[in-house]
Amino acid sequence: MNVLKIVIYLFFASGFSQIKNGRIEYSLVIDSFEGLKNSKSTYYKSNYNKAIENAKYLNFILEFNNESSAFYLEQGLGLDDGGYFYAKIHSGYMGKVFQNLDFTYALVNNEIGKFLLKRETTKDWELINETKNINGFLCYKAVGEFVINNGVGVFHHPVIAWYCPKIPNSFGPNGFGKLPGLILELQVKNILFGVRKVELNLDKPYLSEKNENVKTIDESEINKLIDKIDRTSKN
Amino acid sequence: MKKLVFTGLAVVAFSGVAMAWTREVKGEMIDKKAEEVVSPTCDQEQKEAEQDALANGASKFEAYFAGAAAWGDCMKTLSFN
Numbered sequence: 001m002n003v004l005k006i007v008i009y010l011f012f013a014s015g016f017s018q019i020k021n022g023r024i025e026y027s028l029v030i031d032s033f034e035g036l037k038n039s040k041s042t043y044y045k046s047n048y049n050k051a052i053e054n055a056k057y058l059n060f061i062l063e064f065n066n067e068s069s070a071f072y073l074e075q076g077l078g079l080d081d082g083g084y085f086y087a088k089i090h091s092g093y094m095g096k097v098f099q100n101l102d103f104t105y106a107l108v109n110n111e112i113g114k115f116l117l118k119r120e121t122t123k124d125w126e127l128i129n130e131t132k133n134i135n136g137f138l139c140y141k142a143v144g145e146f147v148i149n150n151g152v153g154v155f156h157h158p159v160i161a162w163y164c165p166k167i168p169n170s171f172g173p174n175g176f177g178k179l180p181g182l183i184l185e186l187q188v189k190n191i192l193f194g195v196r197k198v199e200l201n202l203d204k205p206y207l208s209e210k211n212e213n214v215k216t217i218d219e220s221e222i223n224k225l226i227d228k229i230d231r232t233s234k235n
Numbered sequence: 236m237k238k239l240v241f242t243g244l245a246v247v248a249f250s251g252v253a254m255a256w257t258r259e260v261k262g263e264m265i266d267k268k269a270e271e272v273v274s275p276t277c278d279q280e281q282k283e284a285e286q287d288a289l290a291n292g293a294s295k296f297e298a299y300f301a302g303a304a305a306w307g308d309c310m311k312t313l314s315f316n
Contacts, residue, residue: 035291041283043305082304089300090293112299148294155292189292223295230285230299 019167021065021205024184025197026173028091030055031190047082051090054083058091060193062173063206064182069171070209071097091191094119097175098209104175107211112225116216121175122146122159134184135195137164142179146188151223157189167200277309 030052039045059074073093076084094106094117105116122144130141139162146157161172165181172183173193184195217225284305288298 033291039287039291041280041287041305043280043308044284044287044301047284047301047304047308082308086304089297089304092294092297094296108296112296148292150289150293150295150298152286152289153292157292219294226295226299230302 019169019200021202022063022167022169022182022198022200023202023206024062024064024182024195024199026060026062026193027196028055028058028060028087029192029194030087030090031192033190047086048090050080050083051086054080054087055091057084058087059196060093060173062171064169064171065206065208066169068098068100068206068208069169069177070206071099071171071173071175091174092188093174098211099171099175099177100208101170104177105211105216106175107214108222112222112229114214115222116211116214117222118216118218119175120147120219121177122161123178125161125179132162134162134164135198137166137184137198139164139184140181158187160187161185167198277306277313280309281306 032049032052036045036048039048057076059076060071061074062069062071064070073088094108095110096107097119098105098107098116104119104121106119108115108117125142125144128141128143132139132141142161142163144159144161146159148155148157159176161176161179161183162185163172163179163181163183167182167184168180169182170179171177172179173186174188176183176186176188184198186193281302285298285302288301289295293301
């Protein structure tokens, strides 16, 4: 599979290495899932349904160059403020995501604190011999898992990515990437990021950002912070 | 007769003051009871929403905000009622 990755990358990169930067707009679709109906909390069910209704109003942007990318939510409005917020939360988006060839970080800036959260997304992709045309680009399928260990259990959420070797940058929505092409469509369990618009080789390309004054933490540290806030608010 | 009238007026005046004071105390007691009822109910809603999110494979981050949203909606509902 690693050989296949290299062959695909070289085949397309040799012809299309002139793509130096770009800007992709993604739409969001949140589907219902098995387990929502059986949830105990009526507020959770109601708010998740509002997230489903309002997902279409969220617009995500991925800007990239050959070294790094930034993925963020464009400010907008939903049917109501609550629905827009619920869609944002349940999309899995935690804050602006910075990727380079080695690391992925989300800039968390809310009541939990302000941090650069080092994220682990899918590491081991399986490349599938399936293609589809997305926005005029030939894309290939890859499948993987997104593992969440939340203290209640360890969950292996299925991931399907459609990457396009014609855009030889290994980035994608919400910190996913490390494929031999840009991810134009990504599904994580019941959450789907689909491409709306592709702009390449912009006159004003994305410039890599540095967040030097922000502390970096990992997932286990942010989970401890959340547990601490939960305990404090209940005392 | 004058004494009787005066006594009657004094009784009425005294009773009025006493009732006003009682009403004020009752008002305080009612408010305190309302706070005790609302907070545990919405805390429970928060906990249930968080647990539901976690049981369905959400991250702690997502579950925390799902719980916070449930608490906020619960407080809004109860304040309207």
